[in-house]
Amino acid sequence: MNTKREQFPADNPNPVLNVAKDGTVIYSNKAGEPLLHEWGVAVGEKLPSSIGNIAKNVISRNSPEKMEVKVGKKVYWVAFHALPEEECVNIYGFDISDRREFEEKLLGSKAQEG
Numbered sequence: 001m002n003t004k005r006e007q008f009p010a011d012n013p014n015p016v017l018n019v020a021k022d023g024t025v026i027y028s029n030k031a032g033e034p035l036l037h038e039w040g041v042a043v044g045e046k047l048p049s050s051i052g053n054i055a056k057n058v059i060s061r062n063s064p065e066k067m068e069v070k071v072g073k074k075v076y077w078v079a080f081h082a083l084p085e086e087e088c089v090n091i092y093g094f095d096i097s098d099r100r101e102f103e104e105k106l107l108g109s110k111a112q113e114g
Contacts, residue, residue, distance in 0.1 A: 015076065015093030021059050023052030026088065035078070035093055038071045055089040058082045069093070075100045 009016040015032035019025055023046040028036055039048055046052060058065050058080045065080045076093040083090060 014095065015078075015091070017091040017093075019047060019052075019055045019089045019091060021056065021087040021089075023047045023049075023055055032091075032093065034071045034074070035069060035076065035091075038069060054080055055091075058089050059084060059087060068096075073097065 009027070009029050012029055013031055015035050016027075016029045017025060017032045017035065018027040025036065025041055025043050025045060025047060028043050036042060039051055041047055047055065054065050054067070057063075059082045062082050062084050064082070067078050067080075069076045069078050074095055074097045077096045079092045079094075081090045081092065082088075
C-alpha cells in the first residue's frame with residue numbers, strides 16, 4: 001500500500017515539488033520540470049531567493065501561499081503548503097492556461113462592447 005501512495009506524486013499530471021527550509025529542491029515529478037526550468041534550478045539546487053523566501057515564510061508562519069507562474073504559453077496556479085514537522089514545503093502547480101485564455105477573451109469582448 002505504501003508504494004502506491006509514494007508513487008502518487010510521480011504519476012500526478014500536475015507539478016508536485018518538495019522544497020527544504022533552506023530552499024533546496026528535494027523532489028520534483030516530471031510535470032514539475034517546466035517550473036524548475038522557469039526558476040533556473042534542478043533537483044538538489046536552491047530556488048531563486050524570491051521563490052525560496054516564499055517557502056521560508058510558509059514554513060515559519062505555517063500558512064499556505066499561492067501565486068501565478070507563467071511558463072512560456074502556460075500559466076500555473078502554484079500553491080505552497082508547509083510540512084512544519086519535516087521543515088519543508090510541498091509545492092503544487094495547476095495549469096490554468098485555458099481559464100486565463102478564456103478570461104482574456106471575455107475581457108477583450110467586453111472592452112469592444114464598451
